Amino acid sequence: MSTASEPIRGQVDPGVLERVEFALAAWDEFGPRVHRSIATFSVFEVWNLLVILISLGGFVHVHALTCAAWAEWLLWFIAIATVVVSGVSVFVWLKRD
Secondary structure (H helix, E strand, O other), rough: OOOOOOOOOOOOOOHHHHHHHHHHHHHHHHHHHHHHHHHHHHHHHHHHHHHHHHHHHHHHHHHHHHHHHOOOOOOHHHHHHHHHHHHHHHHHHHHOO
């Protein structure tokens, strides 16, 4: 015989059931967060590799670039875009849903 304080066999404590449902919901949200992180990290890495390629390739044309009026604005654009892409990537990576 069970007393009022003991659960009857086959019944689940509501607190345990609530925690299990919470854990399952957290598990279901894990996949989309991983996919978002992978996509954001991929954009970040592609951008960084592109900037490295352009930077290294730019050394071949240093003289032409120093004489070009648009080179300064292009370099500032690349620098600002790199900071923005990096900042957004870190924000998405650290964001807790």
